[in-house]
Amino acid sequence: MRRAFRLRIGRTHIAHEVDDELAFHIDMRTQQLIAAGRSPEAARAEAARQFGDVDSVRSDCVTIDQDRERAVHRAHVLEELKQDVVYALRTLRRNAGFAAVVVGTLALGIGANTSMFTLVDAVLLRAIPVSHPEQLVAIGDPSRTSSVSQGSPRVDLLSYPMYTDLRDNNNHLVTGLLASGRTGRLDANLADSGRVLEHPRGRFVSANYFQVLGVPAAAGRTFDGTEDRAVGAAPVVVISNGYWTRRLARDPRAIGKTMTIDGADVAIIGVAPASFSGEIVGTSTDIWIPLSMQPVMQPNRKMLEDRSTSWLLSLGRLTPGVTLGQAQAGFGAMLHRALIDYPIPGQALTPEQIRRMRIFVDAGDKGFSRVRELYARPLVTLLIGVGLLLLIICANVANLLLARAVARGREMSVRLAVGAGRARLVRQLLTESMVLGLLGAAAGLLVAWWGSQLLLWMASDGASTIPLVLRLDLPVLAFTLVLSVVAVVVFGLAPALRASRADLASTMRSGARSLAGGGGGLGARGQRAPLGKMLIAGQVALSLVLLVGAALLVRSLQKIQTASVGLDRDHLLVVDVDIAARGYSGDRLSNLAVDLSARLGRLPGVAAVSWSENGLFSGTESANTVQVTGFTARDYSDTVAFYDQVGAGYARAVGAQLLMGRDFTDLDREHAPPVTLINETMARFYWPGESAIGKSIRISDSNSVTVVGVVRDIQDHELDAAPVRRFYLSYLQHPVGEAGSLRFEVRATGDPAALSNRVRREIAAADPQLPVGGVDALTFLMRQSIQRERLLTRLAAGFGGFALLLAAIGLYGVMTYAITRRTNEIGLRVALGARQLDVVRMVLGDALRLVALGVVVGIPLAIGAAQLLRNQLHGIGATDPAALGVALGVLAVSAVVAALLPALKAAGVAPVVALREE
């Protein structure tokens, strides 16, 4: 199989050989001619003439030889690779148990990484499924996919007039500009479906929506661009492939059918392609409705006229030749200009202040996404986490390979002895690792397939899975392949190098002995231990990093869950009633609120009841600009405060602590003096060092209200948010319109969830037609609001636990191995009078020294890594001593357990056995 000689490759080398060969010929011919009687000069000239064009023959020969060399080399390498693969497969089949363990752990590691990357790909990397997404430019804050902001013009969301300005007058930056906005909950039914009410997910879109995206209809047609011409002129919708399948059984006759949405009859004109899930990543849209239908479906919301109602996000297709930078500058200037032309009421912002307002004009290839905003950081964190986990797995596999390399020491020595090169052996061992790695990767893809679905399910709030398209597509497969190759190098290289260094003489000499000892021989003794032990220390260090990360997240979650929110969190029930469905507004709405509140208050088990427009940890949020006499705003944001409209006795009902002044009462009605409650953050901000009571606030340049009370800060919607300025207006004093909402806060004496049915019955008794949305305990809503944190924590804890288990198994393996090797020594010690306790202490000491080494390396690593988590921690620092302590404690206990088993085994060694083995 091995060639007796091998030609060196290389141009000069080949050229020399050709030169020698041709020179030999000409010399021979010359000599022959001289022998025939020619003079040397004449002979040489004749020889050259007979030969012909030496230079061209020479260069032809060199070219041919180079080709041949390359072909030979390639064939040789391929042949060796084939041999190595066949040999590796045969070896692995003979060690099926070993192979299964390695492939299994690798599959878990690679699978976990691929699952995570599949999510990263779907959420952060993949472009939306439209034609040439790279040509798109996005205008608006991509995370505000279903926001409506009223009260003042903005630049992070567009109002309809602002959108049409940009669409019609953008200096040809884009060839088309679309807009889309939320619909809120839709009440829809299909004409002949027996009037079953359903709530498809809709989106209002501009008439050019499908044209700009370049998405054709899969059936029927899409909007033709004329639908926006007049309000209500185009009562048509395009439905998604999913909705067509789910609700209409893919019936082609569905096109042309009429459905009623929020009271308006609209015709289905087409179905979008199956691949098209809309421009919002992480939500799926069932129905696209022209913007011009908004006033027809929601007659009380003036969302197409009002410049201070911002709710649209926009995508434009860049004109060929226009760069993203030019679009950013151009649209940015237009947006800033709009704020000067249409100033925020009551705000005289200087051009300087306006220019400082953040503009959102960015690449539009990934569309918009709330999910992306929420999960970008956790996903990257988790990706780092699974990456570490894979490293630990690699260390474990490396250790297994090392152990096996020792067992194969003789095989290697024999192969070295018969002349196999060291590089050749390393290559063969790496091929073996590569086979393991690729098998692991293949199995890992299977793990990833359900792993990513599982992750998505865990990230979703239970009711419905976040509609993300998860695919094992090219980037994912490439990621997996690269990952497994890297893993192979990480776990395979050291053992391969180590094995190929097998000390010939000593391994051969110790052959008999190592067979008897059931483990490595003398040759291995001095060398295997340090690398194996270093790997264990490394595993311990990496596990510590993961454990500290997990402990920090767990502590942070605990802090969030137990933090004071300024509410009676354990006793509140939040009840959402749909007043719009029954057309309540004005006085009727006020009366309904007072009546229902009184009815609910009479129920047994209810301590107090009040109501609000926005609700707690659900529903909506409101903000407005305020002016305070004597306060000079440095910035626009200084004038913004959140607010809610709340019922009588609100502070008492929700369990808020009144710091000063009074709560709202039934008397804070329409013609009474206008009043407000503010939170302590707002009080401190506008009136530092003095009492806010009696001070007045002008809200959005219209009505002035007087502060009558200050409450302790309440976390209304997010547990982990920093306190914001917030004020409360009396619901009865500022009746909300039909577009408003009504939510009751019911404070129970016991478990609020137990009240749920009684509350529903009582509302039905007051108005049987009034739809009741959610009736949820506040603790439930809070838990939902920290879904993301809980997921991150759960996964991090899972990774930490798995890492710990692997490190413990590694430690156990190495210690067991060490003890097997030292059976004789231990037996001798026992024979010489060492007590069992001494043996246990000795073995434990050895193990714990390794762990200590890992900890010493791991602590700085963990502290460094924790810095990456800093933004995801709430209420604790990245170097929280408690978290570090817990992680170290868990690690120490696990290490002791893992080392104790081999230690006890060692203590049980009978001197006779050990001596007999020798």
Add this chain to the structure above:
Amino acid sequence: MLDPDGGLLRGTLDILILKAVNWGPRHGYEIAEWVKTITEDDLLVEEGPLYTALHRLEKRGWLSAEWGVSENNRRAKYYQLTASGRRQLRAEVSSWERYVRAIAKALAATSPVTA
């Protein structure tokens, strides 16, 4: 066989080379001399192309080469037939003979044969 310019027909040189090393390893000069002797100086107009052909045949795997020492004690590159070279020689010889027989038959014809 000569082409109109007095050169060897394509492929003819290959078969001669293969034949030249049929009895054992030879270096290029020996092969050239053998070809000259055996064809009475008629065929090989220039010796250079012989070497291009040798290297090409080596690349095809019909010849293998090894450096050795010549009769006058100089380093020389010796060519010898490989197993596939031997098969190739047999194949070429038999197809050459078929060709020659066919031509000879045609030239020996005494009357036009019509279909």
